[in-house]
Amino acid sequence: MNRRANPCTDFYSFACGRYAEHKIVPEHAKKITVLHEMKRDLDRHLKGILENSTRKNATRAMNLAQTYYDSCMNEQAQNEMGTLPLLSLISQLGGWELLTNARFDSADYHWEMSAGQLAAVGVDGLIKIFVHNSFENSDKQILMFCPPKLFLEKKKFYRGAPSSNVFLGYYREYILSLLQLLGQSTYALSRSDSLRNHSAINNLMTYRDFRERYPEIRWSLFFNEELRANLGVLEDDMMVNVVDVGYFDGLSALIKSKPLSSINNYMMWRLVSTFDMYLPQLYRVPAQKFQASMYGATAEVPQWENCVREVAENLAMPLSTAYASSYFSVDDREKARAEEMIADLKRSMERLLIEADWMDDTTRSAALKKLERMGHKIGFPDTLLNESAVMAPYEGVQMSTNRYFDNALQLKRAAVRLRKPPSKDEWASPVIAVDAFHYFTGNEIIFPAAILQFPMFVPEAPFYVNYAAIGLGIGHEITHGYDDLGAQYDDLGNLRRWWDLATLETFQKKRQCFINQYSRQIEPVTQRNVDGRLTIGENIADNGGLRVAYETWCEAVKSSSINYIMDTDVHALGMFRKGGHIQAIACNKYNFAPANFFVGIDLEHQK
Template sequence: MPDPVKPNKAESQVTLASSRSTSEDTPSGGWWVSRTRLEVALLAMVAVSLFLLIAVCLAMAAVIAGSSPNSLFAGQTASASGICLTKGCVTSASELIENMDPQMDPCEDFFEYACGNYLKTKNIPDEKSSISQFSDVSDVLQEKLRTLVESEDSSEDTPSSLMVKQLYKSCMNTERIAEQGLQPLKDILREMGGWPAVEGFAWDRNRFDWVQNVYINRRLGYSVDLLFDFSITTNIKNSSWRIIDIDQPSLGMPSREYLLRGLNDSDVRAYLDYQVSLAALLGANRTAAELELTESLLFEIQLANFSLPKEQRRNATKLYNKMTVAELQGRVPNIPWLSYINTILSPFTTVTEREEVIVNVPSYIENLGKLLLRTDKRVIANYMMWRLSAASISYLSEDARDLQLVYSKKITGTGKRKPRWKECMGAVSGSLSYAVGKLYAEKFFKKDAKAAADEMVSYIRAEFDKILRTVDWMDDETRIRAINKSLAITPHIAYPEELLDETKLTELYKDLQISDGELLSNMRNLTIFGTDYSFKRLREKVDKNDWKKHGAAAVVNAFYSPLENSIQFPAGILQGTFFNADRPKYLNYGAIGFVIGHEITHGFDDMGRQFDYKGDLKEWWKPETRAKFIDKSKCIIYQYGNYTEPEVGLKLNGVNTQGENIADNGGIKEAYYAYNQYVSDHGEENPLPALGLTAKQLFWLSAANVWCGKYRPETLKLRILTGAHSPARFRVNGPLSNLPEFSRDWNCKSSSKMNPSHKCSVW
């Protein structure tokens, strides 16, 4: 379950990376030159040797390299002058060499050049669906947190740290979980009136009413969003206040597109088998359960059919359908909207028929109302009880979790569960992110990273402002508004100081009950706590600088919030391959600088541009400039939509990924310009040893290295079908092939793949 007090749907942010984390081309010339086997062996030696020993060897080898034109050290002087040989530089060189394939031509496939050896030598662990630089850094972070959470209780523990330890202990108490078995779920289902597929003829249809069932879900700590999504969100046309938001729900499979394939699809059959197997485990007759759950699955497929696809959810204005509760009642009369809303919001708020709500997809709600009228109670009950049961499985005994694993393997390719401590650390980090963030910030965060990130943000923002001032397709009025929006962006770096104030955390969590006993009970308490926290804020004015919006410090990701017009870089991402104070700036600008530019550009992608400098949904673009932006975006859509992922043979969805692709293209450009300005202000930096690359080439290599990663085929398909981010290779090759600066720095011929004649550019 996610952190109960993180921003909800309409307050959510655009993320840098998905929460989920090669063929060789013939060299075409340019910078690339042939490498000998000896040189490849030397590369491997550099990658695995002790760092301090490498530094000594590099200095000595530079003398020898002076007479060898093909040496790794070509371009270095006999004394190695002009080469950075600090520990940080040697370590960085080793890490880059370990990942790259120097036999690839960077002008033909820069991703393979930068990450080819990573792809060849790194194996995806059985318990993972993918690996990446993001997951590698996250793994290190989780290991650090583990040392704190598993430490003995002491007088130094605070109430928030003790709560973290209690939740972790309840998750690690597998003996207690096994002893309870499925009984916690059986007790909950009994209170709900029973699961028809399990109860059989004993199920009492007179006890079931879907509205009452939702009320019980709310009371017991389960989602109320099974048939439609109900939330309290920031009003996107007046972002200083909140409003009730009604939308289509998330469904049981990764996306509506899976369900729309129908019952003959192997993934859908696996989903049905998952349901039937769980019902059988709870005591159902398998044959009878399959018949019943097929009907409820067909019901869910109809919900999917009513839902809008992601491609049609990118225009925020079309989703902003405001009406009163009375008007909604008139459109969907068989749902008791007023009593429903008041019961769900109880005891915090009461509304009248004059209350305004946002209905994102009116057609979905109208079709749902008609579907409920013609659907048997038993079918609806089976669907709702299945979804409740599925939400519980992660916190139950192994027999239920084994069923979950079988289904997960079919969808993601993951054939093994993570070690228990990793599962539990993930659950705790996601559920108590502020308490965990405080632990991380106090014990592990290096303060110099914040100052360095502040400086980089200033440089990169300045370059984006220059771009806004010079693009030739904007009219002056829109340009001024765009510059004002850019200047109004609020950065949140590392963590807010309030996070370290234990008094504030104690106050935040005062109503949350956590014990080291039953895990499922703890997770339900977290849901109740989070739902209460959200619902009671309906009448409160939005504080866009509320520290809780930016307090999840132990996260390896970055964010842009259109409703705040803010960028956030948590402490967790200011480390590892992304940032290191003890290495040249070109590496940091290529890595975390790319990230910073990416998030800034999100404010001006196809969705972010719909919001003004205050974070309100408003049309502030002149029609002619808007048309030019759309035309330039179409170039990006077409470019990425024509990429085919070679491993699975699927084309990317250029529409769904356009926002992230625009941000990638703008972000790397801004970071590059910012680094050049830094050099202009502070002077040239020495390049790394062993690579024979210039500082500018190392900037590009560092940027690509951030995206080194590989996926299981099933996960790669899932990412392409449902994700907002392009797969890693296209996050490298796509933006870099659009930038003349890249081709210039690598001397790429006009005929090379990384230097196409037709290039796309939005910002």
């Protein structure tokens, strides 16, 4: 805290002003916050679990996790294997003309078959598919057809030429550097806001209609035996959701106008940029340089951290079991205290909904019903105590400490088998996540064991300590049920308009007010305005969370990382999450203001 700052004119400096002075951002990171520090502690705990020398009593699943970690750390074996595993995989998928040692033959190439094979190993070439809860009926599951995620995340990063667009220049250098290492042929190289409207991405049609709409795409070649085994029977009259119809319209036109070699080039790059991290250190350097340029990192992430996170991502269940048993009480003490807080904060939200004079009675009744039915999950699921259940997702996986690439490939195939939404009783998030979640189609909030740790949550501490820490997180996640996304889902987690039209119009005006308010905030180092539209959902949740619990959110950010964070992060920088409208709430709602509170406050920005 900086007690010299006036909390009513600069609440962020008052609450967090000395945090950045006393914290050093790690050279391989963009910024540091309390949650980042917790994540660093978590990584160390997981490292200790994975490196535990007493393994004779470990479960089969835990043995898999430890073996995978060992193979990730075994750089000697990786060097001995070299690029052979990746080049072999490229050859199996049709080759690549940009490489001299994995030749491409267009005469016998079907891009749909290649795309399907990529999908089976977790790589989204030109088409991303997965099973998800139906937006309109969360009790049913539906096959989703989506565009693949852009490598550079934002379309704006692709505009212009590499000579004038610094991000595109970084990307080009990454591609060229890696291709050179892999054996490049000597002649070869001479949208955000709409996705927050879930009605716009709910485009239902039968599988027959989908195939007939895009006859240029031979879906029978795409859906190979492995994908069909994972997804089940594809029947003509089954409903599918085409998330972005415009993308598939464009894809259909593109494949008619581009040579097969160009399509192959793109898909093989998607493969290589996914699997280069499993190659020897030399081949990871281009990606590390790219990340350093893009994100402002000035050093490599230590390999043990990469390996811990790789195991946590791909073998989360056995690692979660070991973590929960070591760092979360088995006597439900933490759960009981957290459940008490959730109940209290839901009562606070209930009062706010009742007092919201801009809501009509019908909408208010529906909002209260949604709050009443909002479920919660705390700590970890009971399935982690069942060894068979923990091992089930990895049956058939055979690990070797000397074959890191092959281990990763097996786990990616296993992950594709699991690309299905959880049932009502299952968890939609990992236990070893230093985060909390709002699951819209389940109408529930989730607080994993890893977030219920010091300093966010201390069961023995006075109640006000926890309400000032995890309390905001709980209020934040509850409020997500009523932000611009959550407001589209009813009490059953179904996509449905349950708002009165007049009330919805008022809500949209208030939403726009938030966008305008945050967009006026200027980051002092780059002099850039906050993207109020990108951060709208989190800003609403922050404001709502603060109304039901009082907490500070501190961070230190590298100046070289600010631009990237502001372009891509849906969370506003900490100084803005605790500034403007929030400082007015803190001072006014909680009687925090001195007598001269309104002096120097821009009331126009405090709507």
